[in-house]
Amino acid sequence: MTILLHGRHLHTHGHPLNDLSNINTRNSEASRVLLFRRAQRDLYDSLRLINHNAPIGSLPPEILGQIFETANQSNAKENTRPWDHLCRRKPLPIIISQVSSHWRDVALNSPLLWSEINISPPWSLRIIALFLARSKACPIHLNLTIPTIAFGNLLTPTVVNASAYILCDMVAQHIPRCRKITIKGDFNRLEPLLDAIMSTIHPSKAPHLEQLVLQVTGTSDFLAGFSAPLFIESPKLNHLRITSPMVPCLPSLEHVTSLHLALGNTNGIEFATLAALAKLCPCLETLALYDDVVCSPWPEAATVDLPSLRSLQVYGTFTSVSDLLKVISAPLLENLVIAPILARDLLEYHNHVVASKPTLPKLKSITLSPVSPSGFALLAMAAECFPYVERLTIPNIHPDSFRDIFTDADAEVIWPHLSEIALRNIDSESMETLFSIISFREAVGQPLRKLCLDRRSLQRIGPVMHALPWNIEIVESDVWFSLRDEDLLYEPAHFVGSDFDFID
Secondary structure, eight states: OEEEETTEEEEOSOOGGGGGGGOOGGGHHHHHHHHHHHHHHHHHHHHHHHHHHSGGGGSOHHHHHHHHHHHHHHHHHHOOOTTOTTSOOOOHHHHHHTTOHHHHHHHHTOGGGGOEEEOOSSOOHHHHHHHHHHTTTSOEEEEEEOOSSOOOSSSOHHHHHHTHHHHHHHHHTTGGGEEEEEEEEEOTTOHHHHHHHHHHHTTOBOTTOOEEEEEEESOHHHHTTOOSOSSSBOTTOOEEEEEGGGGGGOOOOTTOOEEEEEOOSSOOBOHHHHHHHHHHOTTOOEEEEESSOBOSOOOTTOOEEOTTOOEEEEESSOOOHHHHHHHEEOTTOOEEEEEEEOHHHHHHHHHHHHHSOOSOTTOOEEEEEESSGGGGGHHHHHHHHSTTOOEEEOSSOOHHHHHHHHOOTTSOOSSTTOOEEEEOOOOHHHHHHHHHHHHHHHHTTOOOOEEEEOHHHHHHHHHHHTTSSOOOEEEEOOTTHHHHHHOOSSOGGGTSOOOOOOOO
């Protein structure tokens, strides 16, 4: 029999059903096996030709490899529960390599496709070894994430700890080619695992390491024994995210440009430690503080010099916002984030500014997240503290409170230099409020020039805006996406961008 498929011929030995009449009853079992194998072979040959003649099969291997790598990067971001053994799927690179012989060849010759090395429990040593081998000499991301779900019968601390040193022996020789290392989660009852991984990376060289995440909780007493700096050398390290117990273990910070400090357990770091970290980071451009990671008291006359700092971000229950703003010296600071923001956060700093003068003259962008309708009154206070702001970002607006602050005819126009507002979750009521503010600022000669909206808000407001007389640019941009995507320790609702109902 001959099958014509896209101009090519597939020759078979006849359809298996045609041979049923030739089956000898005494050898029927052997005949059935023979027919089954013949059918399998014919099916394989047919599928191979179909795959070969599919449009995607005409792509050059280089382009196909880039598509695989892009899909794998997107899949890694969406896979927020890689440790859930109840719904764990095969890694995407393995799935790709099992589609066809051509895809397999492309996948095996794309080492970057295998560069995400997930060593989170429950791990498969065979899969880890496979990824390490197929990534060849490519820089890798080593990711160890402890489950946030409760340990069950299939995943217990005993099971994890038992193979911890075997795992670390396997990855030890690959530490020098790590571009990013992530260690995060609650290591309570998993001290042997943490000891194994810390002992592995402690004496290593990391010439390619750019990002280091050490967001470890649940082991403050255990970590007290680690005081020497991690890594013999890490000359390219520029992005660091750590919890307070990991501070004594920090590697060289000479080239770090982004530093995130979170509260790992009940105790944060002292002010003197924060000041010391600032001196060790001469290139620091972004500083983010979570919760009360810096313990009181804050010295009145102290100064923390951050000459290169351009972005200061304060998240969660950080109760010393005014203290931080009073002591920080950052002449190049352009961006400030306070989320959530409460009345007490700016009160002392506001009194300080009124008594002297604004201390952050370069600040052009501010992000605030009020948690109540009355909290929008803080915008007026913030405008006095930071009068030169040109961009305002707010996640969720309370329409009436937001309108009252921005359209009060009896008060000075808030933020006279403001030209851009970034918002999200705009409904019909919020849309009317926004139009009122735009119209008011047009009337007083201080118009807005740009709106940044998330996709859903843009779909609601875009068609209407084009019919209105204002000359204002509208851009699609979810103002919280990058912040929420980067946070590795808390749920989004802990600090910014939650779709909450305002507290009355």
